[in-house]
Every structure is written in structure tokens, then in C-alpha cells.
Amino acid sequence: AASARDEDGESGDADESLVGRGISRREDAALLRGEAEFTDDLRAPGMAHLALVRSECAHGDVVDVDTAEAAAREDVVAVFTWADVAASDAPGTLPLTTEPLDCDPPEHPLLARERVRYQGQPVAAVVAEDRYAAADAARTVNVTYDEREAVVDPVAATAESAPDLFEAAPNNVALTSELGDADATDEAFADADRVVSLDLENNRLMPTAMEPRAALARWSAGDERLTVEMTAQGPHGERRKFAHSLGLAEGDVRVVAPRVGGGFGHKNTPYPGDSLAGWAAMELGRPVKWTATRRGNYLAGNHGRDHRTHGEVAVDDDGTIRGFRVETHANAGGHGLGFGPAMPGSYGTLLAGQYDVPAIHCETTVAFTNTAPVHSYRGAGRPEAIYVTERLVDAAARELGTDPVELRRRNQLAPEDLPHETAVGASYDSGDYEATMDEALDAVDYAERTATERDDEGRYVGVGVACLVESSGFSFESGVVRVEPDGNVRVYAGTHSHGQGHETTYAQIVADELGVPYEDVAVGEGDTERIPQGTGTFASRSTITGGNAVAESARDVRGKARRVAAHLLDADPDALALDDGTFRVEGAPERTCEVAEVAEAAYGPGLPDHLSPGLEATTFYEPEGTTYPHGTHVAVVAVDPETGEIEILRYVAADDCGEQINPTIVEGQIHGGVAQGIGQARYEQTAYDEDGSLLTDSMRSYAVPRAGQIPEMETRATVSPSPRNDLGVKGVGEAGTIGAPPALVNAVADALEPLGVRHVDMPLTDERVWRAIRDAEQ
Ligand code: MCN
Known part of the structure; x- marks a missing residue:
């Protein structure tokens, strides 16, 4: 890792580098002492509380929503149904995060329109003066349904006889995809000595972060801007969601994610609850907070996995794997959110595992069912793929009477085979x-x-x-490094740490790249107003994208700092070395200046014409x-x-x-x-x-x-x-x-x-x- 800072020879000594050291996480002290602020800890003057009335019916037509009793209760401010959302200027639907589908994307309304498609779908929202009054009143809302037959299994859902969830999606098929070469795979299977098959169920999981989802929305009528503090893994994506569902310009929405108590994928998807808090704040002209209950989180937070797979491996008697054939039904749940675990890019492309497999064919059918929407849970597609591959390889070894490790050894790609393009399009x-x-x-x-x-x-x-x-x-990230006039360093990145430790690791990277003490570097994430753009934290992407973005910005800032220091020291920039926050003129160790002096000069008067003021850089980084x-x-x-x-x-x-x-x-x-x-x-x-x-x-x-x-x-x-x-x-x-x-x-x-x-x-x-x-x- 030291290589990144070696281009001008400032730190040849890898032992001094912070990168590579297992220093303790700086964020933990506040977390352990209970000093960290989470969304539900936040208060705003005049704040009201929103509780959702969730459907107890998994599939049915909404005949009547009786809100009279709730509306008449003490401390209740308002009770909203879809009719209220429809009467407002807001579109009131959530964007789909993945397109295209095989069908017209069915919209996910913030409150159920004529029909509910999963248990837990929000039907009404109660806003009250305190959280308990809101929850109590929500219980009195009486919803009458004309129940329909439900289907919960992704294979059963695609049968002719199954009830359809959406007219636009016949047989409940949301998406089909195919990867690899079917003919080549058929040939490999025909030629191989044996075919071993397994039927596998990848069990459905519910992400269980310690902190349920929550949002506090404030509408500033004067400048028509919405600010939402919330549990988010990617604040910029959430901002897009609010803009879409509430009919606002992205620039008029500010999303801030304070401390977030775990995400595991399920705080990266658009949900009705937080959008409704925003919508209600705009309607009522006062701050509105919504915090999901544990049950609400389980009912309607996105679930993960839920695959049914028939997998086959073609293998010769000597243990050579000739091909994989995989057919998967994946559960999308009652509304499309993104289908993380079923998307070809995260599932099918991983099926070669570590092996040199000449032919692979994978067909995936993603089906709507009357269950909570399914999207990402830590891994989202990759655990499902490797489970199939590794179970098949093991089953093949048992069938052949070979040691499973020996079978793996025989087929594993060697270092000299890499980079390697697999039969399903991954490039290792x-x-x-x-x-x-x-x-x-x-x-x-x-x-x-x-x-x-x-x-x-x-x-x-x-x-x-x-x-x-x-x-x-995956994708790009932005990173800002700013040396403040007093020499302290602020780092901002578009990723968001909700347990991963970016405050520590990004500070290690920047301190190394910039040549300043680790303690002088503070890292901030989770604010669309401070950070130019962001893709967010998911799919183990942050260090590659955000880490490199802040590293590159730090390198740019160091270059500028060197030029300013050269001016201050009246030296050639190339003759300067920077270490531990101090520039030294090579061969004249008494001629030094601190980064703080450089920063003061960079923002102060007296800079020569060839140097622009400021000591800051922004990078949009996309890996190769x-x-x-x-x-x-x-x-x-x-x-x-x-x-x-x-x-x-x-x-x-x-x-x-x-x-x-x-x-x-x-x-x-x-x-x-x-x-x-x-x-x-x-x-x-x-x-x-x-x-x-x-x-x-x-x-x-x-x-x-x-x-x-x-x-x-x-x-x-x-x-x-x-x-x-x-x-x-x-x-x-x-x-x-x-x-x-x-x-x-x-x-x-x-x-x-x-x-x-x-x-x-x-x-x-x-x-x-x-x-x-x-x-x-x-
Ligand atoms: N790291 C490192 N060296 C590397 C790779 C990573 O030191 N070569 C460090 C990173 O700098 C970072 C941590 O390890 O501090 C994880 O980095 P990375 O693999 O880049 O993953 P992300 O930061 O993008 O985190 C996402 C990943 C996912 S997808 C889920 S889900 C998940 C997870 O991280 N959810 C978590 N870990 C979690 N940990 C906690 N405590 N809480 C969650 O919700």
C-alpha cells in the first residue's frame, strides 16, 4: 500500500505507513459510551410523529379505510390515506432501482392505492403529537379488504394457476435473464463422463440491523427545501428517491445520515415510510419523525436471498469440471425494489467460482409474490452463486469418490491464468x-x-x-480533501459507514498520502450538502471507490501544498520532502515549514500569481x-x-x-x-x-x-x-x-x-x- 505514496519518494519506509496497521477504530469510543447520535435521538422544535397503518392482508383490494376514530383522538394531528397523497402535487410513488424489467415496472405507491400486495404494505399514516399517540391511533384505523388468493413461493408464482399480482406481469414474471452459452453447455454436458445435480433452496433472510429504519423530515417553506435526517447507506440515492416521490428537484432536498446502527443492505432501498415523513412534513409545515418498529421492519424492510435452484455439474471421471447448468427462481416479493440477489451481474456472473469452467449456462426467473420486497442482504447475489457452485463441486467429488479438496485443486485457476474471463462474463x-x-x-x-x-x-x-x-x-465515488486554514484536514466521501469503520481507514489513507499526522485528519460522510455526489456503501465497494477517491484528492492537495511550501521556503518544489506534517528542504534540514503554515498561506493574502488560493481537492474516482x-x-x-x-x-x-x-x-x-x-x-x-x-x-x-x-x-x-x-x-x-x-x-x-x-x-x-x-x- 505504501506504493501509492512513493511517486515522489516522500515515504520509502513502509514501517511508518499507517496503511496496513491494525489501529483501533476511532469511532468506537462514542458508540460504546452511548454518546453517538442516531436518527431517533434527534429532536426538532414542533416535531410530530408518524406511525404507519400496515396491511395485515397480504393480497387484496382495499374496499374502505376508516380513519374516523383515529382522527378524533386526542393528540392526533392528521390521518392520511392514498387519496390525500393523490390530491397533493407529489407523484407519491417510489422509483424502481433496477430496470429494465420484462414488464412495465409496477409503481410502488407510498400508501396503498386500490390494492395491497404484501403484508405490511402501508395503507394509512397517522401523525400525532407523540409517538405513542400515533401508534395507538394507528391501531384504530379500520381497513376493509376484499381478499384475494395469495402466492408466496417464487416457483409456484410462475404457474398458470397462480394468482397474478400485476396485470402488466403475466405469470408474475418480473424479469428473466440468461447468461453463458446454452449450446456450448449442452455439448459439454453431452461429452462429460457424469452429470451430478442438486436442488437447492437458498433460505429467505430478514436483515436485522440493531437500529430499525428511521427518518426526521423538516420542510423549510421559505426556501422550499426538504431536509431529511435518516438511516441511509447511500444519502445521494435517498435524495434521488425523495425528489422522485415528492416531485422536488434533487438540489432542493438535503439528506443527512447521522450514526446508523447497521445496514446490511436493507437501508439502501427506497421505502414508503421515510418518503411519507417527508411528504407529511411538507403537508403539515412542521417536522415529522418516523421510526419503524421491529415488526414493521421485519414485515416490510427488504428481505434477502430466497432462491430455488436446480444446479448441474458436468464432470469427467478424472475430476475435470466441464460445465455448470443452473436454473434459478428468485423471489421479488410484492413490489420490485431492485432484485439485488437475482441480477445477472451479482448472481450469475459469479457461478464459475474459483474454477476454470469452459461452459456455463444460467437462467434466472424473478417472480413477484405476496411477500415483502426482496432486495439486498449482505452479499446480494454472491452468496447465492457461490453456494450453488460450492455445493455442486462438493457433490461431484462425493459422486466420484474423490477428496473434495483434490477436485477443487484440479480445477482451480492458477495465478498465471489471471486475468481470466469466465464463461459467464466475469473478469477476475x-x-x-x-x-x-x-x-x-x-x-x-x-x-x-x-x-x-x-x-x-x-x-x-x-x-x-x-x-x-x-x-x-461497482461504479464511481467522490472524495474531498480539504486542509483548513489551521492545518487540520477534513475528508468527505460519498460512501457511508454504518459500522464498517471508514472514519478510521479513510483517515489512515489520507494521512499517509498527505504526509500529515493521523490525528489531524477527520472524516465525514453522509450529507448530500457537504459531499458532491455519492453512490453509497454496499457491495463491499467503499474502500475501492471511496478510499481511492480520497487518496487521489489527498495526492492533489499534497502537490498544491508542496508548491505553496516551496514559495514559503524559497525552494524548488522538487527539493522538498513532507513527513509528519512538516516540509523539509533536502540537504538543508533546518529549513522547514509546517502544513499549518502552508495552509494559512494558502488561504491568506500574499500568494504569488501562479498559485490560486485554497488547499482542497475533489475527485470523482471510478476503478479501472x-x-x-x-x-x-x-x-x-x-x-x-x-x-x-x-x-x-x-x-x-x-x-x-x-x-x-x-x-x-x-x-x-x-x-x-x-x-x-x-x-x-x-x-x-x-x-x-x-x-x-x-x-x-x-x-x-x-x-x-x-x-x-x-x-x-x-x-x-x-x-x-x-x-x-x-x-x-x-x-x-x-x-x-x-x-x-x-x-x-x-x-x-x-x-x-x-x-x-x-x-x-x-x-x-x-x-x-x-x-x-x-x-x-x-
Ligand atoms: N478494508 C480494509 N482493507 C481492504 C478492504 C476493506 O481495511 N482491502 C476496510 C475498509 O476500509 C472498511 C471495511 O474494511 O473500513 C469494509 O470495507 P469494504 O469491503 O470496502 O466494504 P464497505 O465499506 O463498502 O462496506 C459494505 C459491506 C456490506 S456490502 C455490508 S452489507 C456490510 C458490511 O460491509 N454491512 C455492515 N459490513 C458491515 N459492518 C457493520 N458493522 N455493519 C453493517 O451494516
Whole structure:
């Protein structure tokens, strides 16, 4: 990482560089002491509170919304229905984040028009003087529905007999996509010695951030501007959403995201609640706050995953993989939000995994159903893809009687094969996949392993390996570096940290690039008024895009600072070295000036004509191409054949995210991701009944793992710098959620192979595992 600052030889000493050091996160003290301000902590004079009346019916026509009792209650300011939104100047619908669809995009109204399509869809909004009055009044709103038949399963939804959600989308098909070469794949399958297939369900998940979604909207009638403080992963995207749904110019909306207590993908999508807070603030001329309840968040915050896949691998007897054929039905839910997990770019293009596979064909059908909209949850498409690949590779090895690791070795791309264009259009950049795999295998002494063992308690012990590739670095980001007149440095980026630690890592990058002390650099994100533009934080993109944007701005600022210092020191700019905030004239160490002096001069009078005032730079950075982090996760499990209970004995994650800005933060990201991956593999299952009622609408019924259910994990790292951006970095935020599910399912399949169990769908609850054992025995 030091290479980025070496172009003029200012810091040859990598040991002094901040990049690469695992310093503690500077944001944590305020978070741990409870001093950080979240949206719901904010108050505004005259603020009213908005509560949503959510539909309890998953599919039906709205016959009547009786608001009389609510409107008559003490402390209620107003009760709104779609008729009120329609009577205003606002369009009142949310934009779709992904186009084109196979059908005309069905609009998502802020409040249900004639029909509701998922349980939890907002039907009315109550605004009251306090939060409790709003919630109590919302309960008295009486909605009458003419119920329709519901469909919740994405395969069933596409059947002729299924009820249609939208006239414009026959058979509920929102989107179909095809990747790869069907003919070449057919040929590969015809020629191969064997075909191994699996039917896989990628279980539906509900992102569970500690903080539910919230917004505080203020309308300034004088200058007709809307300011919304809210839980956002990408404030500029939210600003676009408000402009679209409320009929405002983007420049007349300011979105500020203060501290945000976790996002995991579900605070990156347009929702009715926050737009309604904005709309109500404009209608009422007073600030309006909305904070989702946990149940509301579960009912209508976007869900993740939910794929049904038939996968096939064509393999020769010597273990050479000839092709993959994949057919997936993905659930879009009751309104399109973006279809993250089903988009070809994030799902199908990852299906080659780490392997040299000549032919791949993937067909995806995305179906509307009467369930909450499905969009991104940490990984959004990549965990689903790698799960398919790694389960198929494992199944092929078992079919051939080959060690699953040997089969992987045989087909893994070698460093000299990279860059490599896969049969589904991904262009891998760099990495030694086998070396990283060996790091993980060495940690569990894989080579010493004998055939499936039983432990002292008679439990079956299994080892599961999952090799992953991820895509990261999507789109552009803006970054501003400003040296204030007193020499302190402010950094702004269009990304948004809601737990990732950008305040620390961006400060490391800028302090290095600029040659100033780390303590002098402050990082700000999450304000559309301070930051020129932004794409936001998702898809492990921030370090590649935002990190490089602030690095480039810092380099520009340093160049300018050097010219100003040269003027002050009456020296040649090329004869200056900058370190720890001080410029020195080479060969004359007594001739120095501090960055603070340079800054004062840059803003003060007396600058020579060839220097313009100011010490600031803005960069719009777009990486040269996508980067592909990789890694291998290994799980060792023991399964009790009597009860189906699993114990994770070891979990090792070996990951490669290129140059690491902060190894401690990288490790923390992997820990968090693996915890969520274990949640998916073992506990979490979003359940609907056939009428579309969410059965898991609280943390009592939705099993997010507790700390005690997460084993100790061991991490290992290799470093393959990406040639596609200046810092040589790749993303790491999602590696854990990608690696853990296939590692665990492969481990359980390995443990239970002697019992004839071939596959168990996630979540691997005791009951499911026990049933799989019992069914195999019969
Ligand atoms: N990092 C690093 N060196 C690298 C790569 C990353 O030091 N080579 C550091 C980064 O500078 C940053 C962190 O690791 O501090 C994660 O960086 P990156 O991989 O760029 O991912 P993003 O910052 O874009 O974060 C997004 C990613 C996603 S997609 C989800 S979802 C997610 C996640 O990060 N949600 C999170 N991690 C989360 N962590 C917390 N605590 N809360 C969430 O909601």
C-alpha cells in the first residue's frame, strides 16, 4: 500500500505507513459510551410523529379505510390515506432501482392505492403529537379488504394457476435473464463422463440491523427545501428517491445520515415510510419523525436471498469440471425494489467460482409474490452463486469418490491464468486461489485427516470447504480533501459507514498520502450538502471507490501544498520532502515549514500569481474494473446422529482482499460476516403461511444467532493486490456471508455421508438434520 505514496519518494519506509496497521477504530469510543447520535435521538422544535397503518392482508383490494376514530383522538394531528397523497402535487410513488424489467415496472405507491400486495404494505399514516399517540391511533384505523388468493413461493408464482399480482406481469414474471452459452453447455454436458445435480433452496433472510429504519423530515417553506435526517447507506440515492416521490428537484432536498446502527443492505432501498415523513412534513409545515418498529421492519424492510435452484455439474471421471447448468427462481416479493440477489451481474456472473469452467449456462426467473420486497442482504447475489457452485463441486467429488479438496485443486485457476474471463462474463483480476486455500487447510491439518471420523461421543465429524470469489468495486465515488486554514484536514466521501469503520481507514489513507499526522485528519460522510455526489456503501465497494477517491484528492492537495511550501521556503518544489506534517528542504534540514503554515498561506493574502488560493481537492474516482476478492472457509463440525444437533468445532476463514488498509477492521468484517453466514446456515428462516402472513415477525420467532451460538473463529490472510485501482485493494465486507453457508452445509454433508445423507437445505436446524438422517436410514 505504501506504493501509492512513493511517486515522489516522500515515504520509502513502509514501517511508518499507517496503511496496513491494525489501529483501533476511532469511532468506537462514542458508540460504546452511548454518546453517538442516531436518527431517533434527534429532536426538532414542533416535531410530530408518524406511525404507519400496515396491511395485515397480504393480497387484496382495499374496499374502505376508516380513519374516523383515529382522527378524533386526542393528540392526533392528521390521518392520511392514498387519496390525500393523490390530491397533493407529489407523484407519491417510489422509483424502481433496477430496470429494465420484462414488464412495465409496477409503481410502488407510498400508501396503498386500490390494492395491497404484501403484508405490511402501508395503507394509512397517522401523525400525532407523540409517538405513542400515533401508534395507538394507528391501531384504530379500520381497513376493509376484499381478499384475494395469495402466492408466496417464487416457483409456484410462475404457474398458470397462480394468482397474478400485476396485470402488466403475466405469470408474475418480473424479469428473466440468461447468461453463458446454452449450446456450448449442452455439448459439454453431452461429452462429460457424469452429470451430478442438486436442488437447492437458498433460505429467505430478514436483515436485522440493531437500529430499525428511521427518518426526521423538516420542510423549510421559505426556501422550499426538504431536509431529511435518516438511516441511509447511500444519502445521494435517498435524495434521488425523495425528489422522485415528492416531485422536488434533487438540489432542493438535503439528506443527512447521522450514526446508523447497521445496514446490511436493507437501508439502501427506497421505502414508503421515510418518503411519507417527508411528504407529511411538507403537508403539515412542521417536522415529522418516523421510526419503524421491529415488526414493521421485519414485515416490510427488504428481505434477502430466497432462491430455488436446480444446479448441474458436468464432470469427467478424472475430476475435470466441464460445465455448470443452473436454473434459478428468485423471489421479488410484492413490489420490485431492485432484485439485488437475482441480477445477472451479482448472481450469475459469479457461478464459475474459483474454477476454470469452459461452459456455463444460467437462467434466472424473478417472480413477484405476496411477500415483502426482496432486495439486498449482505452479499446480494454472491452468496447465492457461490453456494450453488460450492455445493455442486462438493457433490461431484462425493459422486466420484474423490477428496473434495483434490477436485477443487484440479480445477482451480492458477495465478498465471489471471486475468481470466469466465464463461459467464466475469473478469477476475488477481490472486493465488490455491495458496489461500492451503492457508485455511493447514490451519485444520487437513492433510492429516483420515476418512470420516466419529468422536468420543459417537458424533459424526465432518469437514466442509468452500472456496469463494466475490465481485467488488461497482461504479464511481467522490472524495474531498480539504486542509483548513489551521492545518487540520477534513475528508468527505460519498460512501457511508454504518459500522464498517471508514472514519478510521479513510483517515489512515489520507494521512499517509498527505504526509500529515493521523490525528489531524477527520472524516465525514453522509450529507448530500457537504459531499458532491455519492453512490453509497454496499457491495463491499467503499474502500475501492471511496478510499481511492480520497487518496487521489489527498495526492492533489499534497502537490498544491508542496508548491505553496516551496514559495514559503524559497525552494524548488522538487527539493522538498513532507513527513509528519512538516516540509523539509533536502540537504538543508533546518529549513522547514509546517502544513499549518502552508495552509494559512494558502488561504491568506500574499500568494504569488501562479498559485490560486485554497488547499482542497475533489475527485470523482471510478476503478479501472471490478476486483475479485477471494478466500477459502473451512468448517469442522460434529453431528449427533440421535438428535441432529450440530456443534461447530473449528471455523477457519482465509481471505484475500488485496492490500489491507487496516487488518483489524478486515478481521472484524470477516467475523461479522461469518456470524451472519452461520445465522443463515443454521438458524434463520423467514416463514410465511400460505396466505402471505409472516410467521417470523419478531426476534422471538426469527432466530438471529446469539453471541454464544457463534464459535471462536480463526482468520488467515493472503495479499494479492488488485491491479485495477491505485491502492491495490479489494472489498471484504461480504466475504463472511459468502463463505460460511457452503462451508457449513458441506461439512454436515461430509459428516453424514456414511449415513447416506447427500444434502440438507439451510437452515440446518436440529430437526431438519435429524429428519435427513432418518429419511436416509429408511
Ligand atoms: N478494508 C480494509 N482493507 C481492504 C478492504 C476493506 O481495511 N482491502 C476496510 C475498509 O476500509 C472498511 C471495511 O474494511 O473500513 C469494509 O470495507 P469494504 O469491503 O470496502 O466494504 P464497505 O465499506 O463498502 O462496506 C459494505 C459491506 C456490506 S456490502 C455490508 S452489507 C456490510 C458490511 O460491509 N454491512 C455492515 N459490513 C458491515 N459492518 C457493520 N458493522 N455493519 C453493517 O451494516
